[in-house]
Amino acid sequence: MASYAALLHQPPASLSSSTSSRAASCRLRPPPFLQRRTLPSSARARISLRCAYASAGGSASAGAGDSPATALRRVLETPGAHQAPACYDALSARLVERAGFRACFTSGFSISAARLGLPDVGLISYGEMVDQGRLITEAVSIPVIGDADNGYGNCMNVKRTVKGFINAGFAGIILEDQVSPKACGHTQGRKVVSREEAILHIKAAVDARKESGSDIVIVARTDSRQALSLDEALWRARAFADAGADVLFIDALASREEMKAFCAISPGVPKMANMLEGGGKTPILSPLELEEIGYKIVAYPLSLIGVSMRAMEDALVAIKGGRIPPPGSLPSFEEIKDTLGFNHYYEEEKRYVATPAQSSYGSGFYDYTSEASSSGDSKSNTEKSQEPIIDILPQLYDLGSTGARGPSSGMWARTLRLKITGRDGVQKIDARIPAGFLEGMTKVIPGLAGANIMERLRDAPIDSDNPQNGQILLDFEDGMGDRIQVFIA
Secondary structure (H helix, E strand, O other): OOOHHHHHHOOOOOOOHHHHHHHHHHHHOOOHHHOOOOOOHHHHHHHOOOOOOOOOOOOOOOOOOOOHHHHHHHHHHOOOOEEEEEEOOHHHHHHHHHOOOOOEEEOHHHHHHHHHOOOOOOOOOHHHHHHHHHHHHHHOOOOEEEEOOOOOOOHHHHHHHHHHHHHOOOOEEEEOOEOOOOOOOOOOOOOEOOHHHHHHHHHHHHHHHHHHOOOOEEEEEEOHHHHOOHHHHHHHHHHHHHHOOOEEEEOOOOOHHHHHHHHHOOOOOOEEEEOOOOOOOOOOOOHHHHHHHOOOEEEEOOHHHHHHHHHHHHHHHHHHOOOOOOOOOOOOHHHHHHHHOHHHHHHHHHHHOOOOOOOHHHHHHHHHHOOOOOOOOOOOHHHHOOOOOEEOOOOOOOOOOOOOOHHHHHHHOOEEEEEEEOOOOOEEEEEEEEHHHHOOOOOOOHHHOOOOHHHHHHHOOEOOOOHHHOEEEEEEEOOOOOEEEEEEO
């Protein structure tokens, strides 16, 4: 193996002399992650919206008007190795925030498992990942770094992916150099694209960021440690920094010494560690140990999906055995509601309470059925419902006049009983009207649409439940939920 010192000074062979000179000048400027980018106000508004009650009780969050990427850069500028568990849906992201973490990752491994129930072997698509990511970023106010696999194609696909992740609200994006179909970096058979293609992918990502007026943090990952060698991985990481990456990440480093060698290259550019739980290739170290080595941010990709799988298995065993999960493993219903934001939602909802609309029938007919009350009248609705039935428009037709309606005039003059009962059970109207009152109303009253009133009057059945009401002409509910009944008295 070549000495690490030699690797630190070896120029990327695939870069032209002009590219090398630009890269050298790049190293004289402040590290990319410290170079603040000014966002257009419209872009800041677009990618910083968050549901108010979703993040209630959360911890660190972006300041007012800050983009998610600005919040993430602020985290990277502070001392220490910052822990960022990997989530896979909106709920797990919210739990990360409630636990007090200042940032989180999305895990392609976990999203593929949770969304598809399938292994992380390149089966999940760009559309599915960006859709899941949008739900996650909307659920929290802490910055989220999205796993974008290998960008889902060539450089043009990479640009589309970066722009899609920006619009989805991500603070950062991880791009790797695996060939398609890609897979988890700690599994067998890893293969990577050429040096030149890998570097061009990072340059395309930087261009997409500029074109979008965004400051999204670009995390450049190489899987060449397992695919090729440590020397190749170190070379690529350094070339990615020269191409404009903000954070560097070599996956599946196999020892503490390899981790130290990685953190020694491209000083000033933050390094990401991946603590793959449960048996990955990289040693599991504490945040303090990782900080001493030189790491700035630490991902924990499987903790949440792993414990969730085990907890669900245990719960199913308990249910199958005729029990429920024990209290120690099952939060109370109140705790679940609090985590999901029910209580905060109820408090916010109170700001928008409106007085329920009153039935049009109540306001339109009430004056006909009750006498004018004094200002001090305090009779309840129950008392009002006991008032006697009152005749309405008794002289609507003069049956003895020359304008009588012939053989049907007697039918039109029959007395009807109109009852309107509110959806709360309180009776609003109980009045008598002549049948002629319904003439011409077939287009107004829903229950009479297209009806032959004469046939209804002749053939109306007796109310079997309450025979004292007489024959039923109409019985329906209006749009307000009031029950409208008309009987032939």
